[in-house]
Amino acid sequence: MHLAKWKTYLNYTTLTLLSFVMVFPYLWMLIISVKPKNEMYSGSILPSSLHFDNYIRVFTETKMLLYLWNSVYVSVIIIAFQILSAIFAAYVFAAMKQRWVQFIFVIILATYMLPSAVTYIPSFIIISKMDLLDTHLGYIFSESISIFAIFFLRQTFVGVPKDVIQAAKLDGAGHLKLIFTVYIPYSKNAIASLILIAFIYSYNNYMWPSLLIKSEDNMFVTIGLRRLFMTQAGYGMDFPLAMAACAVSLLPMFILLAVSNKRIIQSMSSLYVNK
Template identity: 40%
Template sequence: MVNGATKPKRFVNYLLLILFGSVMILPLVWMFLSSLKTSDEIFAVPLTWIPSNPQWDNFSRAMELAPFGLYIYNSTVTAIFIVVFQIISSSMFAYALTQLEFKGKNLLFNSILITYMLPAAATYVPSYVIVARLGLLDTLTGIIISNIASVFTIFLIRQAFLQVPKELVEAARADGANDLTVLMKVMIPMSKSTIFTAALISFVQMYNNYLWPSLIVSSQEKYLITVGLNRFFTTQGTFADQWPLIMAANVLAVLPLLILFIFLHKWFIKGISDNGVKG
């Protein structure tokens, strides 16, 4: 009755959570198990869950076929640069939107929100040409600079800045702080958790980004993990005995994010709760 937490109800609740939890986690578990199987085991009917003799060298064999370490490094570095630039520019913009008065402010914010509603894909052709004109095709820089604009990050940080008490800003100004000081010493520290969450979400999205980077980079040493992985899949997928290696490559691709998530999972959740994003 109190929160409906009677015993039978609690039991059903747990049962459903376990059921859904298993379904959600199953593909990941299946991927890990498959990456340790021999090609015979992976094709076994009826299926075998646990590899009888874990093939740890699947990982090193996959690494021999393609430089996954390099791909992961490329992806990580690219994503970090993008996130840093996004946070800097979005914080500045959010500061202007919340602290400065100027003509057409609302119009500007609304038109940016509307842009967010529009599919980014519509910009791909011209953006591709722009990147080409800048001479940045097949460079990681090309991927980085074309991803700096993030409406989602602006939106999230603006939301956090709106919640900074006015008195704090006024007190800082009374002490002679200029705009940059207010931004650095008041707004950003007060919104740390949201900014961190925004950075995490953005990092995950950029690390996982595929379509746009796949258009920009063409040489193997510039591949991001998603691009390299799909290339590996299309070249090796036709050979049945390579499937354990493909699974191992998948594990390699997913692992950095899973580790990140295991350590920082509460931040994904906290930032969203702190903000109360409204529709």
């Protein structure tokens, strides 16, 4: 019994230390964001006074609000396309047992194993020929299909009870009715967590958008932050402003995580059980 208590204490201590290590960069970012510029290299960790006006300057001296809007609305459109296409593709791969269907599924998974950088050149050429460079439409078109979303929902659809599917078929349900009355309601937690995962990926994506988007009015928050660091925080000129902008850019992510935390855990655990 005594050994079990010490093991519990050790586990909680380890988790606390690991949590602090993970949270520390965010705490450091918040501390710097409220520091005055002349105290950046003073050697003190805490600021002598809190300068929350750095957050006001983010919206008055930069285009952060525009960057946030571009990232959010483009991510929402991309998620809609990815979820819709993944639902129909996952249904095909989960419900149809023909060998050629499963062979196509294996090929699709094999493409997911390729580094994303491999697709940059051919994708750039295609979008260029479509005259969609430096447009949100070109980026949305290139990100409208997600292999991970297809795989994720397929694993969830496989776990739908066979009795429920057979009962729906006896009632005369076709493919569309099965999808919208059986598969989607059963997989609502997985779809909710997939929406969050897709948003995080699209919102934080930098490399591919930086190759497509060049005009400042079309920039996303990741590109805008880099531009802000290069113009405002270069050589330590205005790090508090840059850190305040980083803190503001994290707000949509924290809100989504706070709202969807339980659904993510439920969907991930069900995915593990179905596997």
